[in-house]
Amino acid sequence: MEPARRPGGRSARVRTAVHEAVLDLLSKEDWGSLSLAQVAERSGVHQATLYRRWRTLGALIDDVVTEQLSRGSPVPDTGTLRGDLEAYAVQVAADVAGPLGPLYVRAAQVGTRVQDDNQLYMMDRAVRLQGMLERAAARGESPPTLLELMEVVIAPLYYHAIFFNRPVGADHARTLVDRLLSLPR
Amino acid sequence: MEPARRPGGRSARVRTAVHEAVLDLLSKEDWGSLSLAQVAERSGVHQATLYRRWRTLGALIDDVVTEQLSRGSPVPDTGTLRGDLEAYAVQVAADVAGPLGPLYVRAAQVGTRVQDDNQLYMMDRAVRLQGMLERAAARGESPPTLLELMEVVIAPLYYHAIFFNRPVGADHARTLVDRLLSLPR
DNA sequence: ACTTTGAAGCGAAATTATTCGCATTAAGGA
């Protein structure tokens, strides 16, 4: 993702400051009116540095998003399939409705290099979810497939966020899980 | 959408030329490397005109997308619920996988004024789909709700297009329709 | 510690994007 040859100390501090500035600015105004100049001022990092390290605003945002994605959101392990699914659904609903929800979508769309990173992240998440389903199977439950999970629960959560800009409540998220679990098998 | 006080003749020709140029350029390169200057050159319309009429590149693209959306894609009326649903699903799958599929998503995300336009379009489409479902009910079939249609069929189509950049085939679209029709009611 | 050198700071220069003023064209209505 970022092959810095000298990743420690100052570079790390700069990176942190810049990321914080981006998230900060992004929570106030939308990413259409965001500029590298603003990020430079807010973070106290010189503009030329931003251009040298990230090249474009888009690449910087992608870096931030990837960072955020890779840090948070562990797949839950509550002991029951329904518990896991509900926890996960509610969490995704919250994430996607949050300030950087739109960025997830954007990051998935654009980009060249980032596309790869994003694919990697998706793969990783898919593997973890697969693990969740397999744990359920090991307990004797009969879980849905990963594809069904994505289509019946996750896709609608994103859809609502994108097209209706409406946060999906926990109750509605649970309805989706109900639907998934009542699928014929 | 565009309250032009003098919509005919030259203005219309300019608008058409510009829209064509945008679609043309967009089919070649992605919308990250698109600029108003390019559109001006390709269309033969002066750059200042583009700025005056559309203000920003984003607004122009939104205008193009809205135009495209409003023209095509009539809701099918095949005589059976399943026929209507399958035809519609296949059509959406094709649209969203096409060259300006990503733009639909983008248009839904950004924007201030456009948000309204988009909402209007969504409303309009929702009304037509609602009509489709009501026709089925009138025939004695027991159709799903509009919400179920959107969540079970449409949302997964968009999800696949956005996150996997993979066109959903007609067969898979039909699988989604099957799932919708086998929902408990 | 000391050295090497990648990364950051700084301001100016080059480039690109956006706006402005004015002249010209042609819609739309009388």
Added chain:
DNA sequence: TCCTTAATGCGAATAATTTCGCTTCAAAGT
């Protein structure tokens, strides 16, 4: 047909973005 004036064309002015050359700082290896 003629008038009025919105819309466009045109080029210059202004503003913004992006790059450059150079200096300074400090990470990583010895």
